[in-house]
Amino acid sequence: MKFDLDMTDELLATTRAxxxxxxxxxDVPKSVIDECLELAIQAPTGGNSQSWRWIVIDDKEKRAAIADIYRQCEQGRFSGAAAQAREAGDHQTARVYSGAGELASYLQDVPVMLIPCLQGRPDGNxxxxxxxxxxxxxxxxIWSFQLALRARGLGSVLTTLHLYKEQAVAELLGIPDDVMQVALLPVAYTVGTDFKRAKRDPVATITHWNGW
Ligand SMILES: Cc1cc2nc3c(=O)[nH]c(=O)nc-3n(C[C@H](O)[C@H](O)[C@H](O)COP(=O)(O)O)c2cc1C
Incomplete structure (x- = not known):
């Protein structure tokens, strides 16, 4: 098997939030979510634990309830962070936070939500x-899932904000106490499929060979 590197690199470099x-x-068909999950679970796990569980939510009322919980966690947090980043001249981060703040207002309208979970819960000790x-x-x-979506013309954003109220979502969806939610991904087809590389620090400035 010889990979098409242009294609593969483009996928890896342009799968954005x-x-x-x-x-x-x-609408997002169930079959697409299943297909992407099939690929996602080819990812590695510690000790081959595979203790992941995936909760897919397309029910309108449940999405609305989750979006409400997300907003309770947001509480202007992101717009504050956007203003701070703007003041510091970090426009990329300001754009990210302002987009994150806006997402809270229409999250309920995103056709599918995915909550990746793990059985078991480590503690502070x-x-x-x-x-x-x-x-x-x-x-x-999760990242494989996001790549698989992008390859099919869909997009997502990994969010963790709702975990401040993880219990509220657990009650809504009947998630057992020993199952830990780790994220919430809104999933939809994207408007257009052209996405660009993001600005990152040059690898040479963040990489240390043979010692710090
Ligand atoms: C661990 C983690 C938590 C995140 N939590 C949120 C979140 O709660 N809300 C949100 O809108 N975006 C969230 N993001 C998305 C990031 O803001 C986004 O990945 C980052 O700004 C870089 O954008 P890019 O992936 O397009 O380069 C999170 C990303 C990661 C990796």
């Missing part, structure tokens, strides 16, 4: 090795 260009008017192993056993799969 999509908020403003989510197509709220277009656990070592960083345990935390890394637990959280590292879901985020690679």
């Amino acid at each position: 999509v908020r403003k260009r989510l197509d709220l008017a277009r 656990d070592s960083s090795a345990r935390w890394a192993s637990v959280m590292g056993s879901i985020f690679p799969a």
